[in-house]
Amino acid sequence: MTERSIISLDQVDKVFPVGDGKFYALKQIDLNFEEGEFAGLVGPSGSGKTTLLNVIGALDKPSRGRVSVLGQDVSQLRAKESAHLRSEKLGFIFQTHNLLPVYTVYENIELPLLLLRTPASERKKMIMETLEWVGLTDKWKSKPNKLSGGQCQRAAIARVMVKRPQIVLADEPTANLDAENSHMILKTMKKLNQELKTTFIFSTHDEKVIQYLVRKITLTDGKVTQDEIVNKLKESR
Amino acid sequence: MIYFLCKGLLRDRSRSLIPFLVVTVGVALTVLMEAWISGAVGDIIETNAKFKDGHLKVLSRSYAEQQSQYPLDLSLTDTQHWLQILRQKYPSVNWQMRIYFGGLLDFPDENGETMAQGPVAGTGIDLLSPDSKEKEYFNLNSALVKGTLPQNPGEILVTDQFFERLHLSIGQSATLISVGMDGGMAVHAFKVVGTINFGVTGLDRGAIIADVSDVQEALNMIDATSEIFGYFKAGRFLKQQAMTISQMFNQAYSKPNDPFSPVMQTFLDGDIGQAMGFMDRYLAFILIIFVFIMAIVLWNSGIMNGIRRYGEIGIRLAMGETKNHIYFTMLGEALIVGIIGSILGTMVGLIPAYYLQEVGFDISSMMGSTTSSILISTIMRAQINSMTFWIGFIPGVLATGVGTLMAGIAIYQRQTAELFKELEI
């Protein structure tokens, strides 16, 4: 674990009971992530990408080993503490945007701030600023069903970014998007990564995403089989 | 946050409007049903209390034992004394003497020879005291078919059937031939001033109504009466109060070893009253089933609503809300819908219930008679009582709440990560 390491996994196994036996979704994972990384987990379907993100995000506990996120031992956290960690420090982006359909874009983005009890006076400024980052300023009053898929996904990113999380975990964020929207989303995230020093960890098998990655971690059958810096150049682009 | 959730609640029709309507309709039906059943039960009580059992009645212990035979010789004496005690001690009840008797009514012609005669069942009630409520209890004004109600001593009413069968005329004099309280023969002259319908075949064949003082005089009942009837001034049978009053009275005045001491009975001691206990339970059972069905419907809509929102639950967990918090906010939403729906449903249900209470539902055409009668009321009525106001909240609030509670348990049963799977679709 280095000085700037904000996530570290140490000999992590994740075992699911299957019938009478056990299924190792993750096997002896040793990984470190530093602040400001733009990393991706790649690998075939079923290789354990989502499982790994869930463990990092304190949604699931490792069966064995140690997972430390921002200095906290995830496997030791109680439900309330891990909820707290998610609320304050982590952001999740999913394949589907999961915006709440009854609320406007503005209100959807407001929800995490309400959960953090951010005072009303600060909320508005934070939301409008975030909408500007993702280029949705003119859509703030719209309901999700009036937006395109790409716009919804950008709103979902805004919902995560509005609370300035230290770590964003994105599980196949472009899987439902066309090429143009995928690039737009990735550029947005890259920009946020550089401007706010937010750490991004993706799970993907989308080539378009892989192009943007700085670090590419390959998973095969629950094991890390490759871990490489792919794009040092792009980091400074 | 609460404001935020309310906004969502208001905007999502399937979350608010539909459950709200279901609750409102369900509660309204429950409320109406309860009022209607209470009305039906109340009706049966009042009809029977009116003529036979009273809400309360006082009679001599020995008369009470052979009540079905109307044993006049066992009548209660010192009536004025007892009436005074009753009226003073239990002012929430109207106390009146009544005498049931039998006899032969003989109608002489102008020469004093018998023109017609027939057996009659007689009822002596207080017709002439200005504060007597008996005319109202007996519904005499609308049961009157011909002539007028008695205004003076010596005037009687006969049933219309009897009147027609014997070809009588209004103003006709009649002689009652009967057995007095002392066992001797009693003969008394009356004047027929009007005819009435009882609505009961047996009685309509031959019955008379006379003023109770006249009857006392005719049957040699000096300060005696077969029964003293009590009716709650509230207009309906009050079970708890009736039992307390009768207990108090009996403890104070009824002596088990003195057959002529008075005893007070409640409506529940009568035949119908005893059957009522069963009937009451039966109706309560119907009501419980109804409430139960409503509860299941509302509970289901609570569950459906919960399931529909798994996606939302997932995303809120991801944002760092705790399961408890999500659970409580959902429960809160359900309770808001349940409470408002129940309040509105109760109000909605009370409107037809009130109409059915005040106006009633006329079944006379179904019964084939157009004149109202003393015993059978042709108007079915609902009765709004204290229970009417809260019964709807059982299915309304409880069921909605429990439904959501059950739906919510699914949140706990599932692993957090599994709830997230819902988000990967």
Ligand SMILES: Nc1ncnc2c1ncn2[C@@H]1O[C@H](COP(=O)(O)OP(=O)(O)OP(=O)(O)O)[C@@H](O)[C@H]1O
């Ligand atoms: N709750 C569970 N119970 C049993 N097995 C599970 C469970 N969750 C995941 N698995 C198994 O663990 C393995 C890894 O799953 P995971 O979802 O992490 O794959 P993935 O790499 O994200 O795949 P994809 O690219 O299709 O999303 C799979 O074989 C899956 O069947």
Ligand SMILES: [Mg+2]
């Ligand atoms: Mg996956």
